[in-house]
Amino acid sequence: MNLLILTRRAAATRLFRTILAASAAALLPVRAADVTSTWTNAASGVWDLNTNWTSAPPPPLFPNNGNGGVATYDAVINATGANYTVTLATAITVVNLMLNSVNATISHTAGIFTATGAISVSAGTYQINGGTISNTVINVSGTGTLLIAANNANLVTGVTVNGDLNFNVTSAATRIAGGTTFTQAHLAGNATSLGFAPGQTLTGTVLFEGAAFGIRHVEMDGTAGTFTVGTTGVIRTNAGLTGDGAIGDNQNYGGAMTLINNGLISSQVSGRTITIGAASMTNNATGTLEAKLGGILTINATNWSTAGTTSVNAATVNL
Numbered sequence: 001m002n003l004l005i006l007t008r009r010a011a012a013t014r015l016f017r018t019i020l021a022a023s024a025a026a027l028l029p030v031r032a033a034d035v036t037s038t039w040t041n042a043a044s045g046v047w048d049l050n051t052n053w054t055s056a057p058p059p060p061l062f063p064n065n066g067n068g069g070v071a072t073y074d075a076v077i078n079a080t081g082a083n084y085t086v087t088l089a090t091a092i093t094v095v096n097l098m099l100n101s102v103n104a105t106i107s108h109t110a111g112i113f114t115a116t117g118a119i120s121v122s123a124g125t126y127q128i129n130g131g132t133i134s135n136t137v138i139n140v141s142g143t144g145t146l147l148i149a150a151n152n153a154n155l156v157t158g159v160t161v162n163g164d165l166n167f168n169v170t171s172a173a174t175r176i177a178g179g180t181t182f183t184q185a186h187l188a189g190n191a192t193s194l195g196f197a198p199g200q201t202l203t204g205t206v207l208f209e210g211a212a213f214g215i216r217h218v219e220m221d222g223t224a225g226t227f228t229v230g231t232t233g234v235i236r237t238n239a240g241l242t243g244d245g246a247i248g249d250n251q252n253y254g255g256a257m258t259l260i261n262n263g264l265i266s267s268q269v270s271g272r273t274i275t276i277g278a279a280s281m282t283n284n285a286t287g288t289l290e291a292k293l294g295g296i297l298t299i300n301a302t303n304w305s306t307a308g309t310t311s312v313n314a315a316t317v318n319l
Contacts, residue, residue: 033072033095037063042081042103047088065093074117077104077124088113088131099124102143108133121146121163128154128174135178140164148172148192152252156180157197167192170212173252175221176200190214190243195253198225202233202263208245208274209238218247220255224279231286233263237295241269248278248301259301261287261308267315270294276301283308291315 108131121144129149140163158178188210
């Protein structure tokens, strides 16, 4: 009996120590980067030049994990004054990037940028103009803007965007891959385009909007593949649109799209059209195809079927 009691006490002691150790570990702060590099002043320059940065601890080092023998970096761009551009044209990896200046624009023209922690854009503009953002989280807040330029080489892959993608200029386009998600994508310019890699699922909202005439596009990036509008996914026209929207056509990327709709596709601006031109389309039971408020929805898929809802309210659906 005494042996049994001692054994139970020992087991209880080990369990208590395990719980205590786990609790202590949970209270430990997240390890910061070894060095924080801050953009020196409100003047344009290239990212990968040491003298453009002030580092703590010194000497000046541009933020890129491994640069100067330093394992990890945080990058801060918060200088104010005249408007300036930080040109990012090479492969860079940091722990965190903090962009917090209304005067600053990061122009990402080449290379893969990865933040193993997160990218925070609370003021200023991060513009993708030929580069790739990969495997990170982007938190957009305040007056910060994530802007897509007119460059078909743009790629956002493996990224969680807590915020919006903005396509404000003619032919602004990006490829979406690796399970990337975003809150909203504003396709406001003529010939703007989202090219989804095969197997991607839309969980946010794509808005065809803006006063520019012409067509906004949701395309398939690749020879062919399946693009799914998830149960929370929405593709719709937005108030003020003077152009039209197209799903599954050929603008910049042009792969043959198999469209699966589990969410909402809605034409809801009077006189404006959404055309579904995918190679094939399935509107599942949870899916809704909708035209209302004078909007026009044209289903021009080669093969299509629906087990879901097709709704028309003071509008037009062309089959």
